[in-house]
Amino acid sequence: MAERDATPRFRISAKDLGQLAMPEFCPRCFWLDRHYDLPFGGPFPGIFSSLDSYSKKIVHASFDRHGAPPLWLAPLGPFTSYIPPPAPPKFYIDDDATGIRLTGAPDGILVRADGRKVIVDYKTAKHTAAQDELRPIYEVQLNGYARIAESRGLGPVDRLALVYTEPITDGSPGLFESARTEEGFVMGFRATLEDVPLDPDLLPPLMRRAREIYDAPRPPKRSPGCEDCDRFAELSLAAQDWP
Ligand code: SF4
Numbered sequence: 001m002a003e004r005d006a007t008p009r010f011r012i013s014a015k016d017l018g019q020l021a022m023p024e025f026c027p028r029c030f031w032l033d034r035h036y037d038l039p040f041g042g043p044f045p046g047i048f049s050s051l052d053s054y055s056k057k058i059v060h061a062s063f064d065r066h067g068a069p070p071l072w073l074a075p076l077g078p079f080t081s082y083i084p085p086p087a088p089p090k091f092y093i094d095d096d097a098t099g100i101r102l103t104g105a106p107d108g109i110l111v112r113a114d115g116r117k118v119i120v121d122y123k124t125a126k127h128t129a130a131q132d133e134l135r136p137i138y139e140v141q142l143n144g145y146a147r148i149a150e151s152r153g154l155g156p157v158d159r160l161a162l163v164y165t166e167p168i169t170d171g172s173p174g175l176f177e178s179a180r181t182e183e184g185f186v187m188g189f190r191a192t193l194e195d196v197p198l199d200p201d202l203l204p205p206l207m208r209r210a211r212e213i214y215d216a217p218r219p220p221k222r223s224p225g226c227e228d229c230d231r232f233a234e235l236s237l238a239a240q241d242w243p
Pocket residue numbers: 026027028029030032222223226227228229230
């Protein structure tokens with residue numbers, strides 16, 4: 001079969017591609033988001049990425065000092081080392097079938113004795129039903145990382161996992177007393193592991209769908225479950241009369 005003309009190539013992160021797997025996915029929102037600089041959303045608090053990055057440093061420091069991961073990662077092992085995750089500009093694949101550049105930023109690539117890899121993603125969050133609702137996104141995200149890793153020579157990947165790190169907010173007065181430091185306080189975290197199935201077949205239909213929506217000359221129909229577009233249209237109309 002002839003290869004698709006790769007232009008115009010568009011880029012999408014594996015996590016954003018996961019939006020297409022959500023039950024309430026709205027193609028119109030996706031189209032608008034890809035074609036316009038939307039004024040919604042606001043800045044995402046950077047504290048979560050700082051905490052995820054801290055988890056990564058704790059794991060790498062454990063390998064560097066003890067040659068092994070922290071005990072709470074042991075169920076995924078055994079491991080012999082880790083690979084520093086490549087920076088996002090170097091971690092992507094160009095999919096010629098769709099003309100999509102799929103990008104990613106894995107939190108952790110852990111190495112087994114036989115060279116196989118386990119890719120983990122740290123989520124600073126309680127492992128709750130609300131987090132489970134985001135599972136379709138995480139499955140696409142991690143399978144995207146696996147595909148990119150293998151195409152970049154960082155495979156083979158044989159396991160994917162989410163590592164939830166949840167702040168421990170309960171404790172005794174004595175514990176709170178000992179948590180104080182001169183600059184502030186220290187806080188503990190509890191890690192919970194969750195496997196994500198390796199499923200290479202997950203990505204191609206989502207990438208084809210993303211391409212189809214992106215290429216549409218007009219915004220597709222809106223999601224039946226969301227009325228915000230109607231509200232926005234009313235707001236725009238009303239705003240025209242404002243000084
Ligand atoms: S219907 Fe809702 S989700 Fe879809 S484009 Fe409009 S605001 Fe976004």
